[in-house]
Structures are given as structure tokens and as C-alpha cells.
Amino acid sequence: MTEVRKLYDANTDLSSPCGCGRHRTQHEHDHDARNDANSNDAQVLGSQAIESAMVRALFPADGMRRRFLKAVGANTAMAAIASVLPIGAMQALAQDKRPLEKKDLKIGFIPITCATPLILAHPLRYYAAEGLNVEVIKTAGWALIRDKVLNKEYDASHFLAPMPIAITMGVGSNAQPMNVATIQNINGQAITLANKHKNSRDPKQWKGFRFAVPFEFSIHNFLLRYYVAEHGLDPDKDIQIRVVPPPEMVANLRAGNIDGYLGPDPFNQRAVFEEVGFIHLLTKELWDGHPCCSFGAPTAFIKEAPNSFAALFRAVLKGAALARDPKNRKTIAESIAPANYLNQPVSVLEQVLTGRYADGLGNVKNDPSRIDFDPFPWYTMATWILSQMKRWGYIKGDVRWKDLTEQVYLLTDARRHMAALGHKPPAENHKKIIVMGKVFDHNAPDAYVASFAIKRV
Amino acid sequence: MGLKAGALSLVIFLFFLGIWHATTVTPARSGGALTEYEQLMGKSAGKQDGLPTPAQMGSAVKKHLSDPFYDNGPNDKGIGIQLAYSLMRVGAGFLLAALVAIPVGFFIGMSPLLYRALNPFIQVLKPISPLAWMPLALYTIKDSATSSIFVIFICSIWPMLINTAYGVASVRRDWLNVARTLEVGVFRKAFQVVLPAAAPTIMTGMRISMGIAWLVIVAAEMLVGGTGIGYFVWNEWNNLSLTNVIFAILMIGVVGMVLDLMFGVLQKFVTYVE
Secondary structure, three states, rough: HHHHHHHHHOOOOOOOOOOOOOOHHHHHHHHHHHHHHEEEOOOHHHHHHHHHHHHHHHHHHHHHHHHHHHHHHHHHHHHHHHHOOOOOHHHHHHOOOOOOOOEEEEEOOOOHHHHHHHHOOOOHHHHHHOOOOOEEEEEEOHHHHHHHHHHHOOOOOEEEEEEHHHHHHHHOOOOOOOOOEHHHHHHHHEEEEHHHOOOOOHHHHOOOOEEOOOOOHHHHHHHHHHHHHOOOOOOOOOOEEEEEEEHHHHHHHHHOOOOOEEEEHHHHHHHHHOOEEEEEHHHHHOOOEOOOEEEEEEHHHHHOHHHHHHHHHHHHHHHHHHHHHHHHHHHHHHOOEEEEEOOOHHHHHHHHHHHHEEEOOOEEEEOOOOOOOOOOOOOHHHHHHHHHHHOOOOOOOOOOHHHHHHHHHHHHHHHHHHOOOOOOOOOOOOOOOOOEEEEOOOOOOHHHHOOOOOOOO | HHHHHHHHHHHHHHHHHHHHHHHOOOOOOOOOOOOOHHHHHOOOOOOOOOOOOOHHHHHHHHHHHHHHOOOOOOOOOOOOHHHHHHHHHHHHHHHHHHHHHHHHHHHHHHHHHHHHHHHHHHHHHHOOOOHHHHHHHHHHHHHHHHHHHHHHHHHHHHHHHHHHHHHHOOOOHHHHHHEEEOOHHHHHHHHHHHHHHHHHHHHHHHHHHHHHHHHHHHHHHHHHOOOOOOHHHHHHHHOOOOHHHHHHHHHHHHHHHHHHHHHHHHHHHHHHOO
């Protein structure tokens, strides 16, 4: 810190030619830097160098800097400069530019529109720009994603937002700490029903229906349960919920194996396109802004290869930022449609991404927020997911709500990376969640769980 | 006779094509502008409903076979590359199975005691569906590529094992007695008397195993994904493209037939007339 203080000292001379401003010549600087690197202080030095560079950029003439500091005082100057310049973020960014521990990475994904940001980063060469050689590998189902991540076949992966929480807790698999780096998408799911149910739109008529969801630990399962329970049906007794991998949902609906599903797009739109089903409702009508998929990695990988992980983080965030812009959506539909990614008709993807779609009942609907790619991993989302896991008996006993949430969802890292990329992250850690008109208080999840009539607690 | 049979095959095939064409061809849409709803439902794009016609099928076959080795990244490779991956897995699993099954079968066949002792285990393990092993394999082996090879291994081991044991056990007593009177050594007896005598049965076991292995690889790859003909089927199912699925079925059939023919030829080499 003393080195940094020097920058703000009116009596030192910063006009030396070396990078950090402490030496008379670049040669001396290099010599010291080598010693410093050995003494493991390289990181601190790196951040000092940035701050030094910035202060010097602000005051190209050293005399001016000294006069300024004399006039306002060093502490005021430090605070003032820190408030205008994202010094912390830039230091973090520069640290992340350090050598990558692992360059050849494998990322698994399920071929659904939710994965758009992490897929887009591939054809747009965002991974390559970070110096990574990433393979994005299509995977047959979520159970396989889980196994391949646990087996270290994938370094990082597309997950359902609840999966890293479940895996970290060891629910439905061996316990292994996982992290969510970013949310992939919000909204973008729907309840699709088979055409023969065109006249049974009221969930009260759904007794005995067989529904599919992509995975037990999915927002789909929790939202479907929530929805039917609000209409007085017990999801464990009155309807049947099966796990079917998303790509197999349309085929099962056509075969009459299931009556409907709460599934990811493009398979809702695909069912309409194939004239086997119709869109009963979009999940944004249940909870506008709900998370669906996430991008994450095992904690062990993040510890072993923090710089590679940071590079992935940035690439996926860049993909998300691009995908958020409505005017890019048509191009995106074309770039993720080929067999290497989603393997779907462009028209179907376009309807999902632009939100101008046929609902299967003869109407053209227009809803630009049908899907969005807000990457920010709000803690509240994780707490809500935990509350539903508790509600339906997937987890028993007391839940360490806050610890788990903050352990799994890497909110501060996401904020840091987003700030560094200029993406303007929100300053809060929690946001208001309203599901079907009911407000969720993240400070009192136990009371929230207890407030439901139908539950398995 | 051969000519007649060939002609009959051709007639049957043409008849089949005719029926296929008659049942799948759909009348062209009458003109008139499409509403937006119809456009969104893909009515204008010449979307294919249901089964492809023979002509569509033909052009798909041509398209795939004209460029069988393209590589558009990890999730989109040509049919030739996919088949090569599948054959590699089948080959690896099958060879491992042969390396284990033939020696073990040999010992079991030579010793009636071992035969009886191991029989209950073999009978329990034999009928297990190979895919039922998959979750266990993924969990213990912790590698999906090795797991699919393991599944091939575990399903192709039994016919070879049983046939080898049976072939070795049922070598004619006379020949063994002759060997004994001539006082030949154990190894010489095993390799020059028992092995040639049991070879046709062993080869039949291998042929059955190869058939099963080829059946299983498709299902295993559909489950594990990544590469191979099974993944190709899954990827096209995911896109609900029946044309490509039918093409894949054709390829699976053709490759399976070629494999079987190869073993048929090998079988001829080891068959003897008593």
C-alpha cells in the first residue's frame, strides 16, 4: 500500500520512465519486478501498476498532480479518483488477463434456446478472443450433464438454475460443490398441451394428466408444481410428472405418451410448428423474470483454473449482452439453428427469440419479452429455488438459506466481471420476486414455505 | 435361380417404392397468399409433414453420401465419421470381449467342474439388457466414452463365452483319446486338437456377439451422445427429421450386413468336414 500512497504523495516524482514509477530506469524496474515476482507479490504489484498508470494518465504533467494533491489533500484525491474510475474493476480485469491455467476446455449444453449466450460465444469467437480453445458439446439430457460434470468430462457447463444447488447439497447425486457464474436466460419456457386438450384449458380439469419436465431439479418442475397447486391439484397425486429430456418432448407429445409439458423452447414452439400441440401459457405469465438455465462449473475447477474460468465468464457475459439486444435476435436465430448447435428450423427459433409467434390455436401473438438473457445471478432466485425444494420434500430439515445461496451463486464475481465489461450490473443483491401474484420474502423463506396449502414438509 | 431371385428382389423393391410413393406424396398446396399465422406455422417453406417421399429420401441419401467426411465442429460431422466412431467403439468393446471370453470359455469348456460352478453366474448376467449397465458404468468408470465401450464389452462377451465353452466341451471324445494315446502335451492338445475342432462354434459365437454389439452401440450412443451413428439418430430425432432418421436406419442396416458377411467369410475358413 505504501507504493500506492506514493502516487498520492505530493512530494514524489512520478516522471520516471519505468512502468510503476518507483525506479529511475526500466532496467531497474525489471530487476525489482523479478525479485518481487519471486516474493509472490506480483498480484499486488500488478494492481499498483494499474493505479499508477491511471493516476499518471489523469495528470500527464507531474507538476500538475503535485499541485492538485497539495490543494485538496491526498485522501480526498484518492477517494475522488476512485469514485470516477472503476479502479477495482480494472485491476480485477487485469489480474484476469494473467496466464490461463487450462486452454482446451469442454462445455456441455442441451440444445435449447436457453443456452443461447454460451453457444453464441462459440461462433462469435468470444472464447477464442480470450485465448481459450472451447468445444461446446451437445448433450442428450440433464442427467448426463450432471454425470459428465461430476466425472470432469466437462470443465464447465450449461445447467438448470437449480442443479448446482442440488449437486452442492448432494440431493440426487453425490455432493460436490458447484457454482453458478451467470444465469443464462430468464423466461422462455411454456406449458404446451396436446391438441386434443384445446378445450380443457382450466387446470382443474387436468386430473390424471401426464406431464413432462426436463429434470427434477428444474425451474420447470417447480413452476409446474406451483401452478397446479395454486389451482388445487396435488402435483404428486392428481397429475403425473415425468422427466423427459427436452429434445424428446415433442416426439412423446405426438405419440400421446404425455398430455403436455412445461418445457424449454424451442420445443414448445416446435410442437406448434409440427401441429401436435398448442401453447397454453408462457411461464413469464406465472413469474415474469424467472431464471431458467445457468452457466456454471465445479468449485474445484474454479479453484484450479481461476483465470481460465474468468475468461469463460467474460465470454459468456459477452454472449448474453449480445443476445439481450432485440435487434440481434433474428441473426441469432440463424446462427444457432445449424446441426452443430440446436438443429432446428430457423423459423421456430425466430418465433421464440423475437416473441412474435403462432400459439397453435390460430392466433399470432406478440411478446418481445418471451425470452431474455439477463445474466445476473440474483441471490433471491436461489433462495426461491431452495424454498420450493423444501416445499416439495426434496430437502428435509433446516436449510442454511443464506449460506447456501451465497456459496453457490457467484453474484459478486458476476458483478465484477460485468462492471469490467461495461455491462452496468445492478447494485443490489436481491430483487423482488412475485410468483402468481404472491410476493416472496427472501428474509423469511421458512414462513413462505409454511404458507402454502399443498406441500410435502 | 440366382438371376430369378435377383429379379424377384428387384420387383419386390419397386413394388415397395411404389406403395411408399403413393402413400406419402401430398397434393401441392393450392395458390393464394399465406396469412402470417400460416407462415409462422411453416406452410410456405415446403415443410415436410410426416414421412418423406422416395424422391426426398433419395436426395437426402445423395446429399449425405456425397460428402460423408465433413466436420463442422463437435456436434455436426459427416455420416462417414459417425460410422467410423461407432465402428471403433464396437471394435474396441468386441476385441476386449473376445480377449476375455475365448480364453475363459476355453478353460470352462475343458473343465466340467468350472463349467458347472460358473454357469449360474453366466445365466444371471447374460439376459441383462446392456443399457441397464449404463448408469452403473457412468458412475463407476467416470468416463462416457469408456462406458459405451464397456457396455459393448459386457453384452458381446456372453455369446462368445458360452459358444467357446460349448464348442470346447463337445469336441469328439475319439479325437481327445487319440491325442492321449499319442501322449501329446497339454498345449499341443489345446491348440492342435481342441481349438481347430471348436473353431466353427467359437466363430458362430463371435458372429452373434458382433451382431449384438452393433445393435447395442446405436442405443448406447443415443443415451451418451457426442459422436457415432446413434448420436446422429438422436440429433435428427431432436430435429424430428424422419428423412435423416430413415437414412441412418439404412446405414445401420448396411453396415450390420457387411459386418455379418465378414464373419460369414471367416467362418468358412475354419469350417471342416468330418
